[in-house]
Amino acid sequence: MGLKQKLHTLKEKYRGKKMAPAFNALHTFLYLPNETTHSGSHVRAADDLKRTMNTVIMALIPCLIFGMFNAGYQTNLQTDPEITQAMGLFSGEFWNWSNFVIGFWKVLPLVIVSYGVGLAVEFLFAVIKGHEVEEGYLVTGMLVPLIVPIDIPLWMLVVAVIFGVVIGKEVFGGTGMNILNPALTIRAFLFFAYPTWMSGDKVWVHGAVETAGKPDAISGETILGSLAQNNEIGYSVMDMFLGFIPGSVGETSTLLILLGALFLIYTKIGSWRIMLSTVLGALAMGLIFNGVVSAGWIDSSSKFFGLMNTEFWHHLIIGGFAFGAVYMATDPVTASQTNKGKWIYGFLIGFISILIRVFNPAYPEGVMLAILLMNVFAPTIDHYVVQGNVKKRMKRIKVKTA
Amino acid sequence: MGLLSKKDSKLIMDPLADNNPITIQVLGICSALAITAQLKPSIVMAVSVLFVMGVGNVVISLMRNIIPSKIRIIVQLIVVATLVIIVDQVLKAFAYSLSKELSVFIGLIITNCIIMGRFEAFALGNKPWRSFLDGIGNAAGYGVILIIVGFFRELLGSGTLFGFPVLGNPVTKTGLYAIGYENNGFMVLPPMALIVVGIIIWVQRSKNKELIEEN
Numbered sequence: 320m321g322l323k324q325k326l327h328t329l330k331e332k333y334r335g336k337k338m339a340p341a342f343n344a345l346h347t348f349l350y351l352p353n354e355t356t357h358s359g360s361h362v363r364a365a366d367d368l369k370r371t372m373n374t375v376i377m378a379l380i381p382c383l384i385f386g387m388f389n390a391g392y393q394t395n396l397q398t399d400p401e402i403t404q405a406m407g408l409f410s411g412e413f414w415n416w417s418n419f420v421i422g423f424w425k426v427l428p429l430v431i432v433s434y435g436v437g438l439a440v441e442f443l444f445a446v447i448k449g450h451e452v453e454e455g456y457l458v459t460g461m462l463v464p465l466i467v468p469i470d471i472p473l474w475m476l477v478v479a480v481i482f483g484v485v486i487g488k489e490v491f492g493g494t495g496m497n498i499l500n501p502a503l504t505i506r507a508f509l510f511f512a513y514p515t516w517m518s519g520d521k522v523w524v525h526g527a528v529e530t531a532g533k534p535d536a537i538s539g540e541t542i543l544g545s546l547a548q549n550n551e552i553g554y555s556v557m558d559m560f561l562g563f564i565p566g567s568v569g570e571t572s573t574l575l576i577l578l579g580a581l582f583l584i585y586t587k588i589g590s591w592r593i594m595l596s597t598v599l600g601a602l603a604m605g606l607i608f609n610g611v612v613s614a615g616w617i618d619s620s621s622k623f624f625g626l627m628n629t630e631f632w633h634h635l636i637i638g639g640f641a642f643g644a645v646y647m648a649t650d651p652v653t654a655s656q657t658n659k660g661k662w663i664y665g666f667l668i669g670f671i672s673i674l675i676r677v678f679n680p681a682y683p684e685g686v687m688l689a690i691l692l693m694n695v696f697a698p699t700i701d702h703y704v705v706q707g708n709v710k711k712r713m714k715r716i717k718v719k720t721a
Numbered sequence: 722m723g724l725l726s727k728k729d730s731k732l733i734m735d736p737l738a739d740n741n742p743i744t745i746q747v748l749g750i751c752s753a754l755a756i757t758a759q760l761k762p763s764i765v766m767a768v769s770v771l772f773v774m775g776v777g778n779v780v781i782s783l784m785r786n787i788i789p790s791k792i793r794i795i796v797q798l799i800v801v802a803t804l805v806i807i808v809d810q811v812l813k814a815f816a817y818s819l820s821k822e823l824s825v826f827i828g829l830i831i832t833n834c835i836i837m838g839r840f841e842a843f844a845l846g847n848k849p850w851r852s853f854l855d856g857i858g859n860a861a862g863y864g865v866i867l868i869i870v871g872f873f874r875e876l877l878g879s880g881t882l883f884g885f886p887v888l889g890n891p892v893t894k895t896g897l898y899a900i901g902y903e904n905n906g907f908m909v910l911p912p913m914a915l916i917v918v919g920i921i922i923w924v925q926r927s928k929n930k931e932l933i934e935e936n
Contacts, residue, residue, distance in 0.1 A: 472901055512907035
């Protein structure tokens with residue numbers, strides 16, 4: 320008797336019992352269920368929720384692997400004399416086995432904790448509420464390790480995941496009913512609850528916390544952090560684009576995120592309207608700030624100078640902007656649903672991201688807050704888009720009948 | 722309870738649980754969010770409201786037949802304002818630092834909707850003794866939630882209770898902090914108070930399904 324048959328008998332055995340959803344989830348995750356629909360006609364589409372989720376995960380895997388290499392690279396760059404500054408995309412200094420090993424053992428626990436705790440909460444709620452386990456956590460569970468600093472203590476991640484899944488999703492009714500993006504809720508919780516572990520110059524490179532204050536201290540300032548303090552940055556534009564910079568685990572490589580974006584657009588999972596308008600919004604705000612600088616309204620004594628003077632398109636490749644625009648803003652549940660709404664929603668995300676980034680050095684990552692804010696407004700945007708459309712068509716009817 | 726008839730004790734017990742002013746009627750939320758970052762101000766606030774509501778309800782109830790109904794809100798306001806000023810002055814005289822900490826929120830007891838609500842809904846139509854019990858009951862119901870919220874927010878947010886470190890010292894890393902525990906800074910911020918109140922509402926309604934409203 321194969322595993323599938325065993326699971327099927329288990330399912331039959333537990334039918335109607337309290338634990339049934341837990342077994343059913345395993346069953347449907349691994350195999351197609353044995354049941355088929357018997358009555359009525361149904362539209363059959365291959366892109367069910369599980370497939371959607373898996374596609375996003377596939378788009379995330381390159382970022383995850385790159386994140387492992389980068390985590391090790393950033394540490395080794397400062398501690399291991401054999402590792403020197405990587406040059407170019409295929410640099411052996413970066414794609415180095417010792418980099419990968421360090422990063423792997425740091426990132427893997429984050430992934431395991433994220434999935435383990437999140438799925439445990441999902442199973443618990445499914446059993447209590449008596450509904451089937453939803454696939455919603457599959458993507459969230461992969462996003463979470465990619466948007467936290469490498470050295471975040473695991474227990475904090477546990478607390479945050481429980482909070483994010485329960486308060487951010489389950490209280491609203493589970494997958495598909497949430498107002499806020501759960502992964503960003505988790506990150507926002509960490510950010511406000513444990514700010515010393517989520518910002519500053521100690522947490523972005525593995526080992527920086529333990530060595531702080533010692534002679535061999537590792538410094539791990541992110542580019543945004545340096546800019547907010549009006550410091551010079553020591554990274555080339557190519558480094559920023561390829562992702563050889565400190566930052567949250569999976570957010571650094573704009574190149575891979577771009578490839579992921581193309582993949583999501585090609586498979587029609589992610590909305591190109593949102594991605595494009597988010598980029599446009601950010602560029603618009605960046606240009607405004609550049610204009611302010613070149614008009615001479617502020618000079619280098621201003622505390623906003625560093626970030627305002629950043630060339631407008633650099634904003635796209637530093638920090639978590641690209642990652643947020645591609646993987647977070649496009650979340651189909653929390654984004655606007657109408658096409659016109661998507662343009663407005665995305666544009667405002669980009670616009671507000673850079674605004675927060677520049678004007679509030681205490682929150683150097685404005686993307687997270689901008690997306691959460693626009694998540695809240697997405698239904699309102701949709702409402703007015705729909706109402707506008709209704710009005711337009713009413714007018715058309717009147718013209719006809721008149 | 723020999724002192725209280727069944728009907729009277731219901732006046733006190735109801736607002737404590739199934740008709741709680743905060744979790745069921747969702748009144749008086751603003752002060753519940755503002756001052757519950759620590760336990761001590763929460764308790765002082767609870768006691769202050771207890772005093773204002775107990776005495777205020779009795780006063781309004783005594784005057785209920787001579788208040789012209791057209792100006793009853795003004796009369797109620799004057800009664801509340803008088804009582805709140807007494808509380809404020811007493812705090813300033815005997816607990817100055819606490820009164821600093823609570824700052825404007827003692828004065829804002831005047832606008833606490835629970836108080837005006839009970840004046841309007843109960844004291845204007847009931848005898849002084851029953852009004853007194855109703856005032857005490859509602860203030861206690863308000864206070865219980867404040868204290869629960871204050872307890873969790875201070876414990877998890879600052880690691881202290883009444884200002885005493887109970888989880889160890891975060892600077893010298895003793896107690897829980899020695900094994901890597903850290904205070905949850907989010908608990909100190911007002912949004913978390915709202916979430917804690919929300920969780921209390923959730924727990925209460927899932928225990929007593931009758932409290933869940935129909936849409």
